[in-house]
Structures are given as structure tokens and as C-alpha cells.
């Protein structure tokens with residue numbers, strides 16, 4: 001539905017949430033062969049995100065909580081992305097996380113289930129958003145086998161077919177800054193300029209793609225990886241200088257939808273090898289948005305007795321909410 005509209009339209013997202021939430025919950029209970037009596041608490045995302053969609057989840061969670069007399073565990077969407085790898089791998093606190101998704105790009109130290117130190121974040125757009133926008137402008141979805149892929153995946157597959165990955169030169173964003181912030185706007189603009197130039201050169205019209213599209217995707221993947229590796233290396237150095245992560249716990253967790261990207265993950269793996277870090281990511285289904293990560297975050301909080309709310313009137317959504325305590329000015 002969202003692919004067809006070329007992006008997420010808040011009203012449509014809300015309506016889809018409203019019509020899906022009840023059947024999804026009852027089917028899930030059925031498939032898991034449990035009833036509401038077996039459920040200890042209800043975990044629900046309250047921040048950050050599109051307010052119209054968050055409200056649907058909150059209202060339904062409150063309805064269930066009242067009906068079955070259960071507490072609610074409020075969840076921060078980005079914390080859930082950053083923690084879900086612990087469900088599949090033996091990862092101990094503290095660890096470094098690089099969260100790369102459709103709406104965020106950030107580096108943080110995860111000290112505990114509700115304790116995060118934010119080292120850096122994107123000053124403009126997220127990498128997933130860049131991939132989605134560029135893929136649309138490149139008309140990648142006109143290739144039948146790409147029709148059902150998200151932008152990021154289409155760019156990854158196209159890039160893997162490049163014959164000349166060094167044909168296009170793209171800049172390293174924020175090269176002169178020593179902090180852990182990210183920027184993808186300039187990179188996106190450079191890619192679009194190359195695209196425009198090639199379209200003119202080949203007199204491309206309507207739904208045709210430029211012949212060098214694979215090479216341009218490869219260049220974008222390489223430039224994105226260089227930027228992410230550059231920043232993550234800086235974060236590793238900062239953690240070392242400030243004793244944020246002991247030598248025995250050097251772990252990098254890559255999370256969010258863009259963590260599915262093998263090219264980017266391999267580049268980060270090389271960095272980790274160099275700096276003696278273990279690297280992990282959740283399986284692809286748990287990298288992009290999913291309900292399991294919300295449930296897992298609820299379970300981690302439940303086990304520690306954190307954020308278990310019985311006075312439902314105190315709960316509300318928050319469209320904008322940063323992750324953890326900001327260390328951004330200290331890293332600069």
C-alpha cells in the first residue's frame with residue numbers, strides 16, 4: 001500500500017493500523033496457542049513516530065489492558081531496534097550500537113535496558129530515506145524483479161551488478177568534523193546530479209533507466225559505507241578514551257532496516273576486525289520494523305521490573321523523542 005503511494009501518508013497509515021490491529025492481535029494469540037490469561041503485560045510503542053499511528057496502538061493497548069486487567073509497558077521504538085539483537089545473540093551490556101533505519105541514523109552506547117548514551121545522530125536525513133528517495137528517482141521499481149523491494153534492497157541488488165563501481169565519484173560527508181554525527185543530504189544531491197547528467201547525455205525519457213544505474217548504486221553504497229565506517233571508528237575511539245566499553249565487552253550491534261544491507265555490514269565487519277570488536281545484527285526480519293522487537297523490549301523490562309504501568313491515565317504518545325542522554329557535544 002505504501003509502495004503504491006510512493007511513501008507513507010499519515011492518514012492512510014492510521015486507517016491501516018486501525019483495521020489491522022485487532023485481527024493481528026487475535027491471530028497472533030491463536031497461532032501462539034495462548035489466551036489473554038497467559039499474558040503478563042502489554043508492551044506498546046508510545047514514542048517516537050507518526051502521532052496518528054502511535055495513538056491507534058496506544059488506544060488498543062489501553063482497551064486490552066482495561067478489559068483483561070493487565071499492566072502496560074511503554075516502549076521507545078528506537079530502543080527496541082537497538083535491543084532486539086540480544087534475543088538472538090549472547091550480547092552483554094554495555095555495547096556500541098549503530099542504528100541505521102528509514103528515519104534515523106545514530107550511534108549510542110547501550111548501558112542497560114533503559115540506559116543509553118547518544119554519541120551522534122544524523123543532522124539531516126536517514127540512510128534508508130536516502131536509498132528510498134534515490135531508488136524512486138532512478139525508477140528502479142520499473143525493473144520487474146525489483147517491483148516488490150524497498151528502495152534500500154533495490155539499490156543493494158543493483159549495486160551488486162555493477163561493472164564499473166568506480167565510475168562515479170561521491171563525497172565523504174562531514175569529512176572535516178571529528179564528531180559522530182551523520183549527513184546524507186549532500187550525498188543524495190550528488191547522486192541525483194550524476195543521474196540527471198546521465199539522463200541528459202543519453203536523452204532518457206519517461207520510464208527508462210540510465211544504462212549506468214548499477215554503477216551509480218554501487219558508488220552510493222560505497223560512499224554510505226565509508227561515511228558509516230568513518231563515524232563508527234570515531235565512536236570506538238571515543239569509547240576507548242572515556243572507558244565507556246571495557247576491552248572484554250567490545251561489541252558493535254548494527255540495527256534498523258539498513259542493517260540488512262550486506263555490503264554495509266561487511267564494511268563495518270572489516271572495521272570491527274581492525275578494532276577487535278565483535279559485530280552482530282538481528283536477522284533481516286527483526287532489522288526492519290516488527291512487533292517481536294517491541295515484545296522483546298517489554299520482556300526485558302518485565303524481567304527487571306522497569307516501566308510497568310498500571311495507572312493507564314499517565315500514558316501518552318510522544319511523536320518526537322530522542323534516544324537516551326546526549327553525549328554529542330562531548331564527542332566533538
Ligand code: ATP
Nearest residue numbers: 101102103104128152153256257258260261288289
Ligand atoms: P525508524 O525506525 O527510524 O522510525 P523505519 O521504522 O521506517 O524508521 P526500518 O523499518 O527500520 O525503518 O527500516 C526501513 C528502511 O530500511 C527503509 O528505508 C529501507 O529502504 C531500508 N532497507 C531495507 N532493506 C535494506 C537493504 N538491504 N539495504 C539498505 N536499506 C535497506
Ligand code: FE
Nearest residue numbers: 081101288289
Ligand atoms: Fe523502525
